[in-house]
Amino acid sequence: MDAIFIQILNGLDKGAAYALIALGLTLVFGTLGIVNFAHGALFMLGAFCAVTFQKIITISVKVRDEGVTAFVAYKEQPYLETWFGDTGRIIIDYSVPLSIILAIPLMLLVGYVMERGLIKHFYKRPHAEQILVTFGLAIVIQEIIKAYFGANPIPQAAPEILAGSANVGSWVGLGDNLVYPWWRLIYLCFSGIVIFAVFAFLQFTTYGMVVRAGMRDRETVGLLGINIERRFTVVFAIAAIVAGVAGVMYTPILPPDYHLGMEFLVLSFVVVVVGGMGSLGGAVLAGFLLGIVQSFASMNEVKDIFPGIDQIILYLVAVVILLVLPRGLMGRAGVMDD
């Protein structure tokens, strides 16, 4: 029981990342009809927003180290600490969650520029060409990041208070040795909030209602005098923000490097297709489902029976679902049925 519970938890946090990326991917597909291979790069850009933010707030000055009395020693002290004392120290400690403040406007800008500058011209082109041009863009973004930040992963620390593990077992009455890192728990809650926010935006606001109407039939919505293209641009920017903040919050779990996006992209495409192209609920469901399936497959007991199953399980599930349910778990008829 303990083992199953912990595997579900383990699966959920990975699944949360898949779900967040896949949500943006399928949102863009459902609205703009674009297969965006650069979406993983947006996730990676988000992660590097956290790196940049941390670099900015820890710009340091050399000061005399008072702690060492035997000789004259110097240490690096961030300006923030010099100016604000303890408050500055706390800000630096919380750099990862705070970098969301930087990530949101930046990703909004990136998403907007990308959509207006490039994606706009590809609405009517075949899917193969969309895949190819966004694939090229992903390479470009990736290489630029590599040129500035180097090829090595850059670890980011979670706030000190969240560094340990939560005693999850005792909360649900399953024994005390059932622990789970705090930050992963936070990530889980965070992704829940983001997913809820996106759904609420689409479901409960007039703006979202128009967007949903546009997903169904963009021509009719356009004939009603609504500038649907502009709304879709906003949707693209929202998808970019979702991917970006997902990347920011993932940095303490996995140190970001320049090809982080590509690794997640392949899997999140599998997630989107399993969930059904253009289906938001399907993407979220498939994301969590595949995350949990993967974590169960990496249990030693399972690996003993099927060696190597943990390596291929996601693709295996994807293949089976695609062959049995051509439209994925929750895909609508008429989407990508060519």
Added chain:
Amino acid sequence: MTNMKKPSFNDTMLILVFAAAILAMPLWLDPFGGNYPDLLQKFAIYGIFAIGFNILFGLTGYLSFGHAAFLGVGSYAAVWSFKLLTMNAIPAVIFGVLFAGLLAAIIGFLSLRRTGIYFSILTLAFAQMSYNLAYSVLTPITNGETGLQLARSDPRILDKLFSDGPASAGLPSTELFGETMSGYPGFYFCAVLLIIGFYISLRIFRSPFGLMLKGIKSNQNRMKYTGLNTRPYMLTAFIISGMYAGLAGSLLAVTDPLAGAERMQWTASGEVVLMTILGGAGTLVGPMLGAGLIKYFENIFSSFDDSVLQQAFSFLPDSVLEIVVPVVGLFVGSGWHLTLGLLFMIIVIFLPGGLVEGFRRIFNYFTSGGGKAETQSVEAHNQAGE
């Protein structure tokens, strides 16, 4: 477009010109700094890979993202043939093609049940499965991360049968009836296979089978309405395409007897897609052109570093030099992928038909203005099909 009145004459000319151009590559690539055997071998090998990919993507429009799996299987089969049977290249190539064809039959049989992006994802999933398995469970066969290598203790049954002398010190090298398969002989071996491969692809393009595939590309439903079962045609095209990839993979092993799992990664599949699109999907020489260009850039650009750039721009004043060199440095050396990505985006945005379409446009610009509109509409029609 071929002159329909006497196609055989034109095709014969085409294959002759192609063969001459390939075999003379060491001569005419010399001024471009491309005349060394390693690079020439890569041109030929990746040319084969791209020509094979084009038979699937160019003719039927099915975008496979899993061709690297066949390349990898071809390599593994070839190295095993070196290890178990003989160092001769011929059996290695045959085994590479066979095993790749077998894998293609299995993957194709399942993947071709879906079309469009679902097909792409299915092939991608199968290729990633092969890659992950090659790294983990199949380590006894693939030797995992280290890659499959030759060893002195390998049995090599056939070689032992025909030579009873003591084995020479060091590892044996791959050969073709006594001729060592590295350097220029290796290139000519690959080049001959490339010309044969090109000829087969030409015949497929001109055959009723090729026309059937083109029909599937422009409208699969209509083909089905005429009472035709398209699945066997698709599967045949997929297997042929996979066999080309297997041939390329086995040649990679022939020129350098080493096989690693990274050859099966999806980025390798992406690379062949880039080559085909860059040159022009659905055209005969386009994929070969794209493969050559990408491999050329990879070798030439990635060898540039800051000191080379300093020399190249030494005519500039120092203050300008300090700005120019780091900026240009982003695009060459280890950052040459950036150039590749940009080049690729530019091609897809402005020239969806690839380099071949570009040449055709330039050609039309300089010849009659009357034929221009007609050819372009045909061209546009060809490209529009998914």
